[in-house]
Amino acid sequence: xxxxxxxxxxxxxxxxxxxxxxxxxxxxxxxxxxxxxxxxxxxxxxxxxxxxxxxxxxxxxxxxxxxxxxxxxxxxxxxxxxxxxxxxxxxxxxxxxxxxxxxxxxxxxxxxxxxxxxxxxxxxxxxxxxxxxxxxxxxxxxxxxxxxxxxxxxxxxxxxxxxxxxxxxxxxxxxxxxxxxxxxxxxxxxxxxxxxxxxxxxxxxxxxxxxxxxxxxxxxxxxxxxxxxxxxxxxxxxxxxxxxxxxxxxxxxxxxxx
Amino acid sequence: xxxxxxxxxxxxxxxxxxxxxxxxxxxxxxxxxxxxxxxxxxxxxxxxxxxxxxxxxxxxxxxxxxxxxxxxxxxxxxxxxxxxxxxxxxxxxxxxxxxxxxxxxxxxxxxxxxxxxxxxxxxxxxxxxxxxxxxxxxxxxxxxxxxxxxxxxxxxxxxxxxxxxxxxxxxxxxxxxxxxxxxxxxxxxxxxxxxxxxxxxxxxxxxxxxxxxxxxxxxxxxxxxxxxxxxxxxxxxxxxxxxxxxxxxxxxxxxxxxxxxxxxxxxxxxxxxxxxxxxxxxxxxxxxx
Amino acid sequence: xxxxxxxxxxxxxxxxxxxxxxxxxxxxxxxxxxxxxxxxxxxxxxxxxxxxxxxxxxxxxxxxxxxxxxxxxxxxxxxxxxxxxxxxxxxxxxxxxxxxxxxxxxxxxxxxxxxxxxxxxxxxxxxxxxxxxxxxxxxxxxxxxxxxxxxxxxxxxxxxxxxxxxxxxxxxxxxxxxxxxxxxxxxxxxxxxxxxxxxxxxxxxxxxxxxxxxxxxxxxxxxxxxxxxxxxxxxxxxxxxxxxxxxxxxxxxxxxxxxxxxxxxxxxxxxxxxxxxxxxxxxxxxxxxx
Ligand SMILES: Nc1ncnc2c1ncn2[C@@H]1O[C@H](COP(=O)(O)OP(=O)(O)OP(=O)(O)O)[C@@H](O)[C@H]1O
Ligand SMILES: [Mg+2]
Numbered sequence: 001x002x003x004x005x006x007x008x009x010x011x012x013x014x015x016x017x018x019x020x021x022x023x024x025x026x027x028x029x030x031x032x033x034x035x036x037x038x039x040x041x042x043x044x045x046x047x048x049x050x051x052x053x054x055x056x057x058x059x060x061x062x063x064x065x066x067x068x069x070x071x072x073x074x075x076x077x078x079x080x081x082x083x084x085x086x087x088x089x090x091x092x093x094x095x096x097x098x099x100x101x102x103x104x105x106x107x108x109x110x111x112x113x114x115x116x117x118x119x120x121x122x123x124x125x126x127x128x129x130x131x132x133x134x135x136x137x138x139x140x141x142x143x144x145x146x147x148x149x150x151x152x153x154x155x156x157x158x159x160x161x162x163x164x165x166x167x168x169x170x171x172x173x174x175x176x177x178x179x180x181x182x183x184x185x186x187x188x189x190x191x192x193x194x195x196x197x198x199x200x201x202x203x204x205x206x207x208x209x210x211x212x213x214x215x216x217x218x219x220x221x222x223x224x225x226x227x228x229x230x231x232x233x234x235x236x237x238x239x240x241x242x243x244x245x246x247x248x249x250x251x252x253x254x255x256x257x258x
Numbered sequence: 259x260x261x262x263x264x265x266x267x268x269x270x271x272x273x274x275x276x277x278x279x280x281x282x283x284x285x286x287x288x289x290x291x292x293x294x295x296x297x298x299x300x301x302x303x304x305x306x307x308x309x310x311x312x313x314x315x316x317x318x319x320x321x322x323x324x325x326x327x328x329x330x331x332x333x334x335x336x337x338x339x340x341x342x343x344x345x346x347x348x349x350x351x352x353x354x355x356x357x358x359x360x361x362x363x364x365x366x367x368x369x370x371x372x373x374x375x376x377x378x379x380x381x382x383x384x385x386x387x388x389x390x391x392x393x394x395x396x397x398x399x400x401x402x403x404x405x406x407x408x409x410x411x412x413x414x415x416x417x418x419x420x421x422x423x424x425x426x427x428x429x430x431x432x433x434x435x436x437x438x439x440x441x442x443x444x445x446x447x448x449x450x451x452x453x454x455x456x457x458x459x460x461x462x463x464x465x466x467x468x469x470x471x472x473x474x475x476x477x478x479x480x481x482x483x484x485x486x487x488x489x490x491x492x493x494x495x496x497x498x499x500x501x502x503x504x505x506x507x508x509x510x511x512x513x514x515x516x517x518x519x520x521x522x523x524x525x526x527x528x529x530x531x532x533x534x535x536x537x538x539x540x541x542x543x544x545x546x547x
Numbered sequence: 548x549x550x551x552x553x554x555x556x557x558x559x560x561x562x563x564x565x566x567x568x569x570x571x572x573x574x575x576x577x578x579x580x581x582x583x584x585x586x587x588x589x590x591x592x593x594x595x596x597x598x599x600x601x602x603x604x605x606x607x608x609x610x611x612x613x614x615x616x617x618x619x620x621x622x623x624x625x626x627x628x629x630x631x632x633x634x635x636x637x638x639x640x641x642x643x644x645x646x647x648x649x650x651x652x653x654x655x656x657x658x659x660x661x662x663x664x665x666x667x668x669x670x671x672x673x674x675x676x677x678x679x680x681x682x683x684x685x686x687x688x689x690x691x692x693x694x695x696x697x698x699x700x701x702x703x704x705x706x707x708x709x710x711x712x713x714x715x716x717x718x719x720x721x722x723x724x725x726x727x728x729x730x731x732x733x734x735x736x737x738x739x740x741x742x743x744x745x746x747x748x749x750x751x752x753x754x755x756x757x758x759x760x761x762x763x764x765x766x767x768x769x770x771x772x773x774x775x776x777x778x779x780x781x782x783x784x785x786x787x788x789x790x791x792x793x794x795x796x797x798x799x800x801x802x803x804x805x806x807x808x809x810x811x812x813x814x815x816x817x818x819x820x821x822x823x824x825x826x827x828x829x830x831x832x833x834x835x836x837x
Contacts, residue, residue, distance in 0.1 A: 053432060077438035085436075091429040102422050103437045109419070110438045157438050288636055290643075335821040342579050345639065346771050347820045353768060354813035361810065477764060481643050488640055517655065524647030531641045532630045 002065035003028050004161050004194040010049055010059030010069075012042075012218075019045040020056070021218035027161065031194045032187060034205030036239060037215035043198045044086055046215065047163045050196075051083050052076045064160050078110035082158025082192070084150045086165040090138040096149050097134040103153040110157075118156060126191070127152040127182055144175045151182065155191055162186070162195040168204060176201065180208040202236060214239055266398035267466045269506045270405035274459030275479070276486040276498035277412050281452035283487055284416070285445050286428030287340060290480045291348030294355035295325040295453040297475035299460025301362060301375065304384040304470060308373050309366045314386055314465065318404065321461030322454040329453020330446065337445035352477050359472035380471030384464050401462055408455050413495045415451060424448045485527050491537020501537070551801040552794050557685030557754065559793025560692035564747030565766055566773030566785045567692075567699060571740035574779035575703070575716050576733065578628050579635065582642040584766030585649045586623055586741070587748035590616030591758050592653055594749070608753075612745045620741035621734065646763070653760055661759070688750045692786065695743060700782045702739075712736045772816050775823075792816075 007025040011018075019042045027033055035043045048054035050061060052073035061069045068076050091099060100120050107118075124131060127148040138146060147167055154162055164183065168176025176199075186192050199205050205212055206226060214222040214235050222238065224231035275296055282289040299321035306317040336347060363377035375381035387397055415421040423444045426434040431441040464470050482505070490501030509519050530537070565584070572578045594611035597603075627641040703709040715722035715732035722729050748766065752758035769792075777788030792815075799815060800808035 051436065053436075072440075073432070073435035074438050074440045077436055083436050085433070089430055089433045091426050091433065093429060094425065098422065102426050102434075102439070105419050106423065106437050106439045153437055157436075288640065332821070335824055338824040339820075341636075342573075342639070343775060343820070343823075345579075345636075346768075346775060347817070349768055350772065350813055350817050350820060354810070354817050357810040357813055361807075478647070481647065484640065485644070488637075518651070520651035521648050521655070524644040524651065527644030527647075528626055528631075528641045531637050531644070532626070535631070535634070535637050 001029065002062070004031070004064060005050065005196075006060070006062040006065075007046075007050070008060040008062075010056045010061065012045055012049055012054065012056050018218050020049060023059070023218060023220055025213070025220050027194045027196065029193050030187065031211060032184065032209045033194070033196050034209035034212040035196060035198045035215055036200070036202060036205065036212060041215045042218040043215050044165055045218075047083065047165055047196065047198065050076075050161075051081060051163055077157050078107075080158060080160030080193075081163065082154030082156070082161075083163035084147070084154050084165060084167055086169070086198075088143060088146050088150065088170075090146055090149060092138055095135055095137055096129075096141070099149055099153060100134075100156075103156045107157045123152045123156070126155065126186070128178075143170055144179075147171070147179055148182075151179065155186055158192045160193050162192045164195060165198045166200065167197075168199060168201060173201065173204070176204055177207070180204055184208050202239075206232065263395060263398055265506060265510070267401040267462075268510075269502060270398075270401035271459050271463045271466065272483070272486065272506050273405045273499060273502045274408050274462065275456055275483040276490075276502050277408050277495070278452045278456035278459065279480075279483045280487045280492070280495065280498045281412060281415075281448055281455065283484070283492055284421075284428060285424050285448045287344045288484060289348040289452075290345060290477060290484065291350075291352035291355070292452065292456045292483055293475045293477070293480035294352050295329055295456035296460035296463065296479065297355055297359055297470075297472075298325045298328050298453075299457030300464035300470050300474070301359065301381065301460075302457070303461030304381055304464035305364070305374065307386040307465065308381075308384045309364075309368055311368070314390075314400075317386075318458055318461040321457040323457075325457025325460065326450045326454035329456075330450040333446045333449035333453070337442045337449055348480075349477070352475075352480055356472045356475055359475060378472075380469060381464075382469040384468050384470070386465050388468070397466065401466065404458060404462055408458060409495055409499070412451075412455065416495070420444065420447050482523075485523070487537075489527065489530055489537060493537070497537055548798070548801065551797045554682075554685065555794035555797030556790060557682070557688050557793070558797060559790030560685075560689035561747055561751050561754075562769055562773050562793050563692040563786045563789035564688075564695060564743060564750070565770035566777060566789045567696060567782065568740045568744040568747065569770040569774045570777075570779065570782065570785050571699075571736055571743065573774055575713060576628075576736050576740075577635075577716060578624070579639045579771075580623065580627070580642050581639060581767055582623050582627070582645040582649065583740075583744060583770060584748075584768075585646045585763030586616060586619050587744040587766060588758065588760065588763035589649045589653060590619060590745055591748040591752050591762075592760075593656075595752065595758060596657065605753075609746075609749045612749050613742060616745040616748075617738055617741050620737055620744075624733070624737045646767075650760055650763060682754075684754050688754060691746065691750060692789075695746065696782050696786045699739075699743075703782075708735070772820075776819065 003026050005025070005027040007023060010020050010023045012020040023046065025046070035046070037043050045054060049056045052068070052071060052075075056069055059069065060067050063076065063079050063081060066079065068079060071079075094102070097120060100123055104118050104120075120134065123129075124134070129145060129148045129152065133141060133145050133149070141149075151164075151167065154164075162183065167179050171179070180197070183195055183197070187195060197205065197209060209226055211223060211225050212232065212235060213220045222235045224235040226232060275292060278292045278295065279289060282292065302324040303317040303321040306312040306320055307314060332351060336344060339347065360378050362375045362381070365372045365374045365376065373383050386392075392400070423434065423439050424447075426439060427441045427444045434444075435441055463474070467474070486501035486505060487498045488501070489504060490497035490499065505523055509523055568583060572580050572583065590612045591608070593615050594608045597611050598605075598607045601607075623642065623645050627638050627645060631638045631641045703713060711722070711727045712732045712735060714725065715727050715729045716736070719729040722732065748758070748762065751762070773785060773789045773792065776792065777785035795815060796808070796812045799811045803811055
């Protein structure tokens, strides 16, 4: 079986600034891979290169074995790639129900009749969205509910891979944890095959991810399996530098959050 | 009463063109070139009835198809650009089309008389209504029912998949693409449909006016149609109806302001954009329950 | 042929002046003013009408044009860009409303929208190098355009006021921090843009020995096209694009026949605009990023 995602030698420069530098990266079925790294390390750019929002200068991006590096974003989405964005994004003058209607319609058009016939009710329960939200406009919803809607829309298309960019930003830890539980459940239920999570709060990743990659200077410099406490500690200590006590603290919190 | 009947055809034709602009505006762009497709429809429809004795309905259908085809070709590029460049390109398209219309020259013997467009002299003798004995009331009825048909078509379009996708693309194309909507194709469909609607309007216009020339398809015509829609609002298809009614019935039909109509209309647009930018009918806003 | 190319240079000079006006309004102020050409036309038209009525010398036209044009531009800017603030597209639509009003007012004016004659002091003066007839007034327009371009470049890059305008247009709050009055800078830039436009309109009208209503929208379209072709990065590019378009249009219509001049001109521009989205690199494709 092909890996869900395979990235080989991807480079991306923004007018001279190197954002991704000969990056190599693989995601297998069932994985929930956390991405960490300093601000400006290139995490969002990596997701954009996978999703097609940004075209790589060179390199290969394979989704389920197919090189999509030259495909436009909507075609990649049609190949089972869903994503949420770092900033919350919804269509400003459409209700939640209309959002779902459009996303369902679009995914069925791409996948043809073979696509699962999602009902709006199922989607709501999938992301635990209260029904009253269906008639609301984005401006009338709090951030947590908007994030639920975005997650649901991404999932509708993401039979292969879900890309999540800092979905917890601006929410408190408790709310963020709720969202990550939903994502973990999506993978358990095989709604999506794998997910990539960009998140600054390491304790959340340690609790929910199966593995963590550190992005530094546009390269995936280290990987650690979340079961491998020693490697995890190593990754964290290289991330925090001298503050190695912070790493121990994170590992402590991990149990409590799960 | 008879005055009202007299303005029905003009109102209907203006409304059809405004609906075309409404479709483009729904995609988040302003087109000042819909009069080009209006002109394509007018020439196509006129040529078919005046030179080849086609029935009106078939001629209008071809008007729509021809204008949609032209819109589809130009839309291949237009659907990939947005904002100011889009508007500029439609503006240039309109001026270019006008220059092309001046050059259309095609004469043909029909029932012993030469018919067809005569280049800079225009295209006269589109006398389908006259030769088929269609009177004023019937003309109004034809125009009104065609306009109503376009209205319903645009309304239905807005409530089905392509129309909804269009709103999504207009609102945030990146988000739309991330749920596997092709933004370019969605916009292209809308643009071709807008072209078809304008083409039908042009076909109606040619038969109503019996004489057309390039000057009928000037920028002013396109700008008016956009202004009607902005005036009425983009909330739903009633926006263009309200805007068109205001200008055609109130300012022109009733001749309230005499020869300063354009001055009043232009000022009105500015004032509306300052005071009520969402148009007479506003756009949908919902309050928190 | 060569002669046509030289004539094209003069048109290029005119386009350059128009392009510079748009460079200031769009490139610096971020405004799309579709009434720009019409404001210029109105000013020249009124100037010509008054001078004709009062029997003033030819410089009077330029002076009156500026006297009418600058306040009118400020009024347009205030209405369309200060009072209409919701959306740049709405501002653009408002400028079209203003365009309508002005053009119609000119039709209703004592001039009745008919062409107004303007005395050309350099008429019939020509220069004959290598057996070519070159009109002096054409060369004056070209020289004027290059001079204005040079002055503007110096002003925007070297002078404190020029920098202040750019900072202020870029971010009003940054400008406020630096003690620059945003409103004053906007007014100043509008005045300069308007003055450049008035000079362009006047010199064009002079070379044509008259002005009519068509000039308004024609100038706007040409100015915007130059802006698109030349980009908003540098004045030198704008001038190059303008002169290139001027020459290409003249030579093109000479090759195909003068009856097709506007057809060729607009067709050329349309083709350029149409292929442009396909020439840009992948990442700026529509819908990929915003
Ligand atoms: N569209 C763009 N144009 C120019 N530069 C960009 C663009 N997008 C990203 N960059 C640059 O690329 C680098 C990587 O940015 P990126 O957004 O991927 O970082 P990140 O890891 O997601 O950071 P953060 O944690 O702040 O979200 C940064 O230096 C950024 O300035
Ligand atoms: Mg980021």
